[in-house]
Amino acid sequence: MDGRRTPVRMVEAIREELRKVPEPCGLLMRTPMDICRMGLVEDVRYEAGRARITLVLTDMSCVHFGGMRRYITDVLLELPEVEAVDVVLSRTALWTPDRMAQRH
Structure with missing residues (x-):
């Protein structure tokens, strides 16, 4: 084994790293929260060195999407x-407050 993580372990590691990403509106409102706790992360996938993150936002034209992506x-x-x-961006869902309680 070469020490690299399995795809399942990589998804776990990616989710942990995503907890470092602040949710921009919370910062502006002085209630900092990461994007996972806020419920913005819909899906995480990993295959052959490529991570794919699907976000759920309050609006498909969210001005903060570019910054969050970077x-x-x-x-x-x-x-x-x-x-x-x-x-x-998710093509099937928009963010609602109930997502905060579901995703931690």
């Missing part, structure tokens, strides 16, 4: 096994 990419590329990062 932050997520920077954080995940610090993992040695991650060579590329795709951050996409």
Whole structure:
């Protein structure tokens, strides 16, 4: 074994790294929270060096999406096994407050 994590372990590691990404509106409102705790992370996948993160936002035209995408990419590329990062928006759901209680 070469010491690299399995895809399942990589998804766990990616989720842990995503906890470093602050949710921008919470920062503005002085109630800091990470994107996982806020419930913005819909899905995390990992395959052959590529991480794919699907976010759920309050609005498909969220002005903070570009900044979050850059932050997520920077954080995940610090993992040695991650060579590329795709951050996409969910096409099936929008964020609602009840997601905060479901995702931690």
